[in-house]
Amino acid sequence: MNHSSAGRRILLLPNELTSTPALSSALEKAGYQVVEGHLSQLALHELVHDPPCLVLAAEGSGGHSVETLTRTLKLDAFLGRLPLIVFVRDSRLNDVDWGSLGVDDFITVPYRTEDVVHRVRLCLSRLTRSLDANPLTRLPGNTTILCETTARIQSQQPFALAYLDIDNFKSFNDRYGYGRGDEVLIVACRILTTVVGELAGSEGFVGHVGGDDFVFMSRPDTIDAICETIIKRFDLVIPDFYDREDRLKGYIDSVDRRGNKEQFPIMSLSIAVVTNERSPIAHPGDVSKIASELKKRAKAMKGSVYVKDQRGQAVGETHSLKTDSITQLPTTS
Template sequence: MADVILVADDDPDILRFVELNLRLEGYEVLTAVDGEEALAVAHDRVPSLVILDVMMPKLDGYQVCQRLRTDGRTSGVCIIMLTAKSMSADKVLGLTAGADDYISKPFDPMELVARVKTTLRRTREMRSVSPLTGLPGNVQIEAEMQRRVADGETFAVLWLDLDNFKAFNDRYGFIRGDSAINYLATVLREATTDDQFIGHIGGDDFVVLTSADDCETLSQAIVARFDKDVKDLYDPEDATRGTVVVTDRLGRELEYPLLSVSIGAATNEHHPVKDYRELVEVATEMKSFSKKRPGSVYAIDRRGNAEDGA
């Protein structure tokens, strides 16, 4: 489905010029000739991106931009400001109002199209990034796995999560729970190299993509790095005791081990796959196998034979 772009400009020649060039690139284009109409069109059908002329009747581009940003229905749309002005102060006003980019007239249509594509791509990438860890989210994770399968790469999928995380949250609260998630993210960053991919699925779930050859070595490194400093997340008495005590809904005091990491891994080294979800399914099963053992554990599936370690 083509992205919908709203172009708002009171100059009919520029409006037609921009509309034509965007349609040639395959975009669906909506138009408006003043600020009020731009808001009405955007509310009627929320676009992927809005191109706003700064100087328009009724409401200028800055006002429209601000209203789009403060309306929950349109707060996430991409916005590019279009103006004849080239002063830095005008650009600052547009960016302060919430614009993603700024183009000064006269402009090259190729530049306009390039900026539209770049803004849309950058925004999608940012939306896919975990706000907590800054790691790629599900959209980029899926795209990266699909790419590797399509390119015929031999690779491994490591599926990870924390053990005893609920007990940690119950004991220390969600803010420190977020710190534990960030700790695992830091461990993964330190254990991996630039050619390995890390993604944050959500909560305490992560994925790492690596070569089949590096799968076990990386799993060992993650386990070792995680266990090395995990006690720093705890209050001294809990760290010394090696457990946390949590009171359940019935008033009973229950004791839980410290956080550990469970890893399940699958590779297409000996079993080529057409769909990345086949690897994810096996990796998830192997993670469940890991979680049955105490402490930080990894389990790797190769031709149906599990290799595990702690």
């Protein structure tokens, strides 16, 4: 991912060793705006109006030790939410309890200005990934998915992107509770990451849009095998999440979104596969539009199924979106 640094402000709380024109110059050359200050003199109303993205604080600034400096910053309602990198003398490294300090990184003094720039970029990159990651599965979320999709479109190399939705997941949650639902999502995540890792290797990507919606990507020549294997493994394990009575029946009794009683089958997968193999894709929005239509078709079918984009093969025909694989759950007696 390319994290643009243009126009991003850094609050620098210096001491006599770090307040150097070279440091500010290097950061500004990298696209950051540097605001120097001291804790006792900060005009917080100005910072809130145009907030910094990170704080660089040097031990000794305002006469504070790194412990006192960090504690003061973290107690501040505004500054305490920002990522914090501290400058500390090399001789102090073993004296500091880094586990309890609450800083995001440290830089030893003396330092090289180019190293500071790299550490700032890495810190912000980590923060972006952390905020984007789904808290349950730890898979990358929508920001990373968009960046990955855009990168694959711009590379003009063949790629396939699949949207995966777990059918009847809401009724399962209603029946068994969110704790059991979370277990299903974690197992789905493990199946996806394992299968994509096995069959796509470094070409693969898995993301979590949210709820029971996932995305995975690979080269077009591996996407069929990936979808088939995911369906096979999911359908094999998912009945075990149901109570024996419901598992034997093959459905659960619940209510639909209008409050009407309904029988909901065992959970299955609907997968919509979009590819630029035969017809080009110019924008991530095009992917969503095509996938939305494909997913409707997939969800209209019983059991686990993936529907594959066939644009360019039978242009203008309503049946040009072809179902490539359907995996049905075995009937139980």
